[in-house]
Structure formats: C-alpha cells, structure tokens
Amino acid sequence: MHVVRRPLSDYLRFEFERYYQHQAPAGEDIHILDLTDRPNLLPDHVGDYWMFDRSTVVLMRYEPDGRQICRELYEGDPAPFIEYQRLAVAASVPFLEYVKSE
Template identity: 70%
Template sequence: MLLDGDAWRAMFRDFHTEAWRLETLPQYLMPQEEAEIQAFRDGKRIDPQSYRSSYTDRVNRQRAEGRANGRVRVLTRPLSEYLRFEFSRYYEPHVLAGEEIRILDVTDRENPLVGVQDFWLFDRSTVVLMNYGPDGRQISRELYEGDPAPFIAYQHIAVTESVPFSEYVSG
C-alpha cells in the first residue's frame, strides 16, 4: 500500500514511542527544498539556535511527550553538496529540537548496511519503505506488510555502528 497525504502524516502524528529513519543516498531531490538549497548555494546560512519549522516544533513537542525521533545517515566523504546543505540547514536544528541523529561514515570501512534501502520504522512495528530514483527523486512511500524483524536488526546495526551527529561534526 502506498502512503501519501493524510495517511503519511498520520504515521508521524500517531506513533507511540519512536519514529526512526535510515538515510542512505548522497542526495534527495525534493521540490520543496529547492529555494533553501539555492539560499545555501548563495551563502545564506541559518542560526541553528533560533531556526524553527513545523518539523522542529513537532520533534520538540513529541520529545516533551516522551516520544523519540531518530535517524542514522549513511555517508561517504567527501560530502556531497546536498549533505553539506543537510548538515547545516536541517541536522543541527533538528538535534537541538531533540532528534537523535547519528552518522555512519563508511568512507574507510565496509558498509554494514550495503543494499538496505531507506526506510522509516515506527514503534518497531510499522515499516515504510522509501522508494527513490537513482537521482534521489522520491518515487513513493510504501507500507511494508512483512515481518519488521529485519528492519529492527538494520536499526540496531545502524545505531551501533554510528556516532552522534555532534560528535561526527566536531571530530
């Protein structure tokens, strides 16, 4: 079953304990980010301390409610332009809002998640596969109807093998 609109938004509204994402691509081409990417290219930066968006507001509220948001970003160096943008425009403010963002740098090591596609895992029971084209354009979001156990294992590997975003960028 493909998820869009209200059904997709409900996943983030209705989870009980955790919404978690695995990100594996060097870039995502999202039309709603075009203006922000251009601002980044033009040298315009944000203050992560004062940046607010509906996403950071939601993460902050959910953290106060005892619900967790997290992700692991798999990457190789040098960072793509998109990753540099993502680090400066999203990750810092998201961490400040309460999202646990971790980095799995596989530049000088074997990728323990090779071949695993992007996904969201909600409450360790509901998996949504994120389907992208080779250029990073989103094709669809698909509710996975099989056993979530492999995705729980992928999450464990990703978290165990990664470091917190703030540690990664300071090192």
C-alpha cells in the same frame, strides 16, 4: 540515523547545516554512520526506510539520480529492519560528535 559517504553531497551539507545542526542540540537523537572508510555492515538490498514504533516500516523508493519516486508500506515482518537499525546505531556516532571530527 543517516548513512553517508564522503565527500558529502551539496544536499547533505545543506541538510546538516540547516536542519541537523539546530535539531541535535534541541534534543533530536541524530546519528551518522559514515561508510567512507569501512565496509557496509548492512546487506546490499537494504535501502532507505522509515520505521515507526519498531513495528511499521515504510520503504523509500528513488530514481537512479536520487529523486524520490514514492513511499511504500512494508507488509512483512519488521524484525529484519529492527536488526538493521540495531547494527547501524551500534556502529554510528551522534551527529554533533561527527561534525566535530570533520
């Protein structure tokens, strides 16, 4: 799942072309949630995170300029993050469908 707004940054275009464009046809399930023309359905405090096996959450921390500072293991209940994922997936489209519409 990748949440984006247009125009895409140079880095996102690079990531789409060099990684997603090859991984999606190979079977990786990549979804895009484009918030350019819609409100964000996730709470404002929800940042970037990884979730493993719907039980372990790792929070990603960034500098204001977008450089990653660190990753932090979330020690709380993963239930809110499972719900955030459910909402985002329901509103997203598969990567290959997204790039066809661009």
